[in-house]
Amino acid sequence: MTGPVIAVNGLRCSYGDFEAVRGVDFEVAQGELFALLGTNGAGKTTTMETVEGHRPPAAGTVRVFGMDPWQNRAEVRRQVGIMLQDSGFAGDLTVGETVRLWRSMVSRASDVDTALDALSLGHRRDVAVKRLSGGERRRLDLVLAMLGRPRLLFLDEPTTGLDPESRRATWEVVRGLLAEGTTVLLTTHYLEEAERLAHRLAIMHRGRIAVSGSLVDVLASRQARIDFVLPRPAVLPRLRGSVSADDAGSYRITTRDLQRDLHALLSWADEHGLRLGGLRARNASLEDVFHGVREEDDVREGEVAV
Numbered sequence: 001m002t003g004p005v006i007a008v009n010g011l012r013c014s015y016g017d018f019e020a021v022r023g024v025d026f027e028v029a030q031g032e033l034f035a036l037l038g039t040n041g042a043g044k045t046t047t048m049e050t051v052e053g054h055r056p057p058a059a060g061t062v063r064v065f066g067m068d069p070w071q072n073r074a075e076v077r078r079q080v081g082i083m084l085q086d087s088g089f090a091g092d093l094t095v096g097e098t099v100r101l102w103r104s105m106v107s108r109a110s111d112v113d114t115a116l117d118a119l120s121l122g123h124r125r126d127v128a129v130k131r132l133s134g135g136e137r138r139r140l141d142l143v144l145a146m147l148g149r150p151r152l153l154f155l156d157e158p159t160t161g162l163d164p165e166s167r168r169a170t171w172e173v174v175r176g177l178l179a180e181g182t183t184v185l186l187t188t189h190y191l192e193e194a195e196r197l198a199h200r201l202a203i204m205h206r207g208r209i210a211v212s213g214s215l216v217d218v219l220a221s222r223q224a225r226i227d228f229v230l231p232r233p234a235v236l237p238r239l240r241g242s243v244s245a246d247d248a249g250s251y252r253i254t255t256r257d258l259q260r261d262l263h264a265l266l267s268w269a270d271e272h273g274l275r276l277g278g279l280r281a282r283n284a285s286l287e288d289v290f291h292g293v294r295e296e297d298d299v300r301e302g303e304v305a306v
């Protein structure tokens with residue numbers, strides 16, 4: 001197959017009169033991890049469930065391996081693994097029994113011990129599922145999702161409730177799957193998770209994708225900042241970015257060309273024998289982009305509502 005593994009065009013999804021997804025487009029290539037980030041209620045899970053084939057779109061098209069996942073559900077399902085936000089396990093079965101039961105239902109299943117050991121659950125094999133901690137259940141969810149060695153894996157908030165060590169172990173497992181060519185669609189509230197794993201990502205807000213691309217592209221969509229304090233008032237050199245200052249002599253340059261403006265500022269300070277106090281230059285972080293998306297969109301929605 002040469003086309004994208006997932007192709008979503010103009011996707012709209014509604015619950016009754018409420019439109020939860022309002023025109024979403026993205027593609028995911030083979031071996032790529034695409035992360036859907038966003039505010040609560042942005043429509044990430046609804047989008048993912050529609051791509052999984054749980055419901056038909058209200059409008060637009062979804063293709064998975066070139067097929068409609070709603071119409072060709074059985075065919076698509078054979079090739080995917082799904083880790084839901086909350087899997088319904090039979091609590092009285094042990095971890096080992098649960099995995100063996102699941103294994104009997106998938107083709108191309110991997111070895112039970114290998115799968116359990118990869119997520120540090122080997123020593124919990126004989127424990128009833130209902131006795132597992134929340135984090136262990138989450139890891140069992142992932143073991144089951146990847147048991148059939150799927151070509152495409154859906155991970156809906158896979159590390160929620162995990163301690164930092166378990167989270168890192170999960171990332172390692174996901175990286176291993178990517179290295180083998182598995183394609184992954186991930187939703188997460190952890191920006192660091194997306195920063196570490198995603199080849200490309202999208203930030204959703206109120207049913208739309210506000211910004212998407214590689215991490216570098218997404219960060220470049222917002223301005224960088226240079227902060228410093230001047231010992232005495234002075235006229236700054238010509239810069240590409242905009243300058244703001246307060247009465248205490250604290251300056252902030254907001255710029256799309258960090259390298260050029262920083263160079264101009266430092267050269268100017270040298271020429272004038274000025275020492276820039278508390279000098280700090282940084283690109284936008286994913287957190288800045290995230291908050292910016294929410295603020296800008298809220299302002300726009302407010303304007304529309306007036």
Ligand SMILES: Nc1ncnc2c1ncn2[C@@H]1O[C@H](COP(=O)(O)OP(=O)(O)OP(=O)(O)O)[C@@H](O)[C@H]1O
Pocket residue numbers: 015018020038039040041042043044045046047
């Ligand atoms: N079964 C449902 N019936 C009615 N409304 C729903 C239903 N499921 C979700 N919604 C609404 O649709 C919107 C999108 O929900 P969705 O769960 O897709 O968002 P999300 O981005 O995954 O949110 P979160 O980060 O909080 O999990 C929300 O406003 C939610 O309240």
